[in-house]
Amino acid sequence: MKLYDCIVSSHNEVAPGYFRLVLKDKELAELSQPGQFIMLEVTNTYEPFLRRPMSIERIFSDSISILYKVVGKGTKLLSTISIGEIINVQGPLGNSFPIDPNVKEYLLVGGGIGIAPFPALAEKIIRTHGGNIQVIIGAKNHPQVLCERDFREMGCKVYVATEDGSYGEKGLVTDILENLNINSPVTVYTCGPIRMIKKVHQICEQRDWVCYASLEANMACGIGVCLGCVVPVKFVVENEMMARVCKEGPIFDTRVIQWEKI
Ligand SMILES: Cc1cc2nc3c(=O)[nH]c(=O)nc-3n(C[C@H](O)[C@H](O)[C@H](O)COP(=O)(O)OP(=O)(O)OC[C@H]3O[C@@H](n4cnc5c(N)ncnc54)[C@H](O)[C@@H]3O)c2cc1C
Ligand code: FES
Structure with missing residues (x-):
């Protein structure tokens, strides 16, 4: 750094x-x-x-x-x-999105500005691994739908959910996720409001899908010193079951988060 x-x-x-x-x-x-x-x-x-x-x-x-x-x-x-x-x-x-080379189905789920880290991820998957990328974009309304054209130009299959129904399906990204049928191994990546990430995690857990979330926290130093950005996790970091979003994260396998404490 x-x-x-x-x-x-x-x-x-x-x-x-x-x-x-x-x-x-x-x-x-x-x-x-x-x-x-x-x-x-x-x-x-x-x-x-x-x-x-x-x-x-x-x-x-x-x-x-x-x-x-x-x-x-x-x-x-x-x-x-x-x-x-x-x-x-x-x-x-921070760390970066893990990509399992044995998986050929990728699902990117972004709510609002949470779509931000995914264009770079989609480009890397296409460049280095190949496979099918499906993207679910969520927004409050049509004008706030972000990056749709970028993902389509990359060849991704794109679904859009708007809360007011002004574009795509009316509802939340998790409504679309719940209705998706994918039978081969898939890696899910998600970013957005924490309640949305938790719901995405629950859906993935039911289906045995691996899910990585990009988490946010208020940050001061950004380099692991101030401990201002910790989240409760199921592993030990320097004697505490707390991980720093800026250092151990921001990308976490959602199975390691202690969701009941968030
Ligand atoms: C690892 C990481 C990556 C991020 N990536 C992006 C990104 O790609 N695009 C983007 O727009 N934002 C991103 N954020 C959030 C962004 O950092 C904050 O929105 C920004 O710092 C707010 O600064 P501000 O001075 O405008 O707002 P402030 O005056 O500090 O706060 C205004 C309002 O925004 C809320 N807010 C502040 N920080 C955050 C936060 N981290 N998450 C949610 N709400 C917040 C506050 O609670 C307050 O209500 C990211 C945050 C983290 C930790
Ligand atoms: S922002 Fe200081 S430890 Fe993460």
Whole structure:
């Protein structure tokens, strides 16, 4: 993990309140793996003081992209940054999505901005392993459906669920997941609100499907020092059954999470 002064090479509002930011740095791009995240310095003043964690959305030869939702002060400031400006980035951080080479069915389940880490994962699966990728995208409404075209262009089979029924199926990603029939071994990857991840885990457990979740937590240091981002797990890390989302994660096999404590 290092610090990089990245040049903003592209920055667009892709949906109301959602932005894609492309950050140019060859070494950062070469080191990045799908599932990892970066910590961005959104301002060079002290307000907000802490860096903001963001998943790596796509990895190109000399740049990476992030996809983010404006929710507060840091992301609002980030949204005002212009092409050509420099952003200091710490990363790449955390672990990456495991890919079992013996599995040929992959299911990516993203709720809202939780879809962000999956374009890079789909690209890696296609490039290095092959197989069938199905993606379930969930959003509140049609304008907030993210990355659909990207996944279709990659050749993935895409399902969309919107809560208001304005596009795709009316309902939640888990409604679509419950009705999917896959008979061969499948690996499921999920990211989104924690209640959604828990439900995805329960469905996968019933079917004996391996499921990896990208978890979020409030983060301060991003490198395993402050212990601000821990989640209860079924294994011991430094004498505690707590794992750091920034260090042991953010990707966890959902079977190792102590769901009853979350
Ligand atoms: C490993 C990791 C990867 C992430 N990847 C992405 C990503 O790809 N795209 C993206 O848009 N966001 C992502 N997030 C969440 C993102 O970091 C927060 O939304 C951001 O830090 C909020 O900063 P802010 O200053 O705008 O909001 P704040 O002013 O800090 O908070 C505003 C509101 O947002 C809520 N909030 C703050 N942090 C989080 C969080 N981590 N999760 C959920 N709600 C939060 C607060 O509770 C508050 O209600 C990720 C978080 C983690 C830990
Ligand atoms: S953010 Fe400090 S330990 Fe994870």
